[in-house]
Amino acid sequence: MEEAEKLENFMEWATALGISDSLSVNIDEDERRNPNKHQTLSCLRQSLAISYFPNAGGRGLCAVRDLQKGELILRVPKSALMTSQTLMLNDHKLSMSISKFSLSSTQTLTVALLNEVSKGKRSWWYPYLTQFPSNYDILASFDQFEIQALQLEDAIWAAERALERTKMEWKSATVVMEELMFKPHYMSFKAWIWASASISSRTMHIPWDSAGCFCPVGDFFNYAAPEDEQVFSEDLTAADMAAKSLRLTDGVFEEEFAAYCFYARTNYKKGDQVLLSYGTYTNLELLEHYGFILNNNPNDKAYIPLPSDLYSLCSWPLDSLYIHQNGKPSFALLAVTRLWATPTHLQKSVRYLAYSGSILSNENEIIVMEWLSKKCSLVLKNLSTSVEEDRLLLSVMDKDFESVMEVKNELLGLTGESCAFLKVNGLLEGEINDDIALPRKTIRSMDKWKLAIWWRLKYKMMLHDCILYCTRVINDLS
């Protein structure tokens, strides 16, 4: 079946379930009761339409008219949400097997999803399942080469931990999958990564299951980072504030409507992509849970190694010591470094000033800026590629390679890392025919390598901007 046909079937299925972007409850009710009368009505087109945004998430939803901030734009009835509970309800064998073992809620949903997918066209959810991506780029799907390409110790550690955790969850769930007599394909670690990545990147929060729910059509919204909004006013009562904060949440399950409801997070013009805030994430967290990063992420952070005696002066959580996306040191990092740079016998007398965020003296500020700047330079110097090399690699990989030969011509001799990529992907072996198209596996690996380079480049740029910031402050104070 062609992709367009699968999408059409899915939209018909979603319409029949009462998923709707129409503000009028009456039309929905009428349509549900007399489906033949409104055969041409689709669940979308009153507020939203499916569209493609090549540089902002691929498939997503666009506004078909001007939308006002706070407006209800999509409702997905509870009966259309795919959860562990709904998957087990019509599958006695699944629910019996799950009940015999103690799996976490996420493992349960992972097994239930794989079990459902294995039914193919026999599954009631089939039209929806055809809309899931066939692969993901979350950190747990990175192989050793792709993990090492992240270069920074913290990021490598996060990727290895994600892979290890996913492996452990898979291993401890195999007994249930054996009991369910899964075919080897659905029992494999690859299938498990696919299902857990689907859960990590596509489920929405529900109060009754910590694994969340799959929300058809609602999961077509791409991500925008949340901005700090002052939504509360002193004149509002607590009840007003609760109601307002609920309504201003982009997507929330509302008991009152027995539906997942989505609200416009801002004003949109007709044709704009309508975005959802899945939460506040750094780029590394986005990569870990969703398999993408943002070029301009206001919530991104760069951590640098700090001396242990500096950590011991910090009265805030240690993860508050970072460099902002724009290169500015965080409030806590500045405050603690100012105190740390003060002679020990004077620290007590200036602690109050330092913790309130004040400059202690011009001399102290210059010492702090010089130290921070040197620290950033040292981190950059010790990484195996420079900003320029990363930029060059990304620009080379932006090309559409048609054959193995083309990739070899571009990457061989470019950097040590690019040669290693060719080697680990078996492109340097004698038997490989240079004229063949790039194997799918290599394309997938290149996509993840690209993400890793992009991530580390963004990290390096934050340190680079921090050096510029420090230099500016030093010049101003000298």
Ligand SMILES: C[S@@+](CC[C@H](N)C(=O)[O-])C[C@H]1O[C@@H](n2cnc3c(N)ncnc32)[C@H](O)[C@@H]1O
């Ligand atoms: C809930 S889905 C959104 C819909 C998805 N594009 C689709 O076609 O099904 C989340 C996934 O969309 C992609 N995505 C969402 N927002 C993005 C963004 N701003 N930039 C790049 N990719 C994004 C990521 O692959 C993410 O894991």
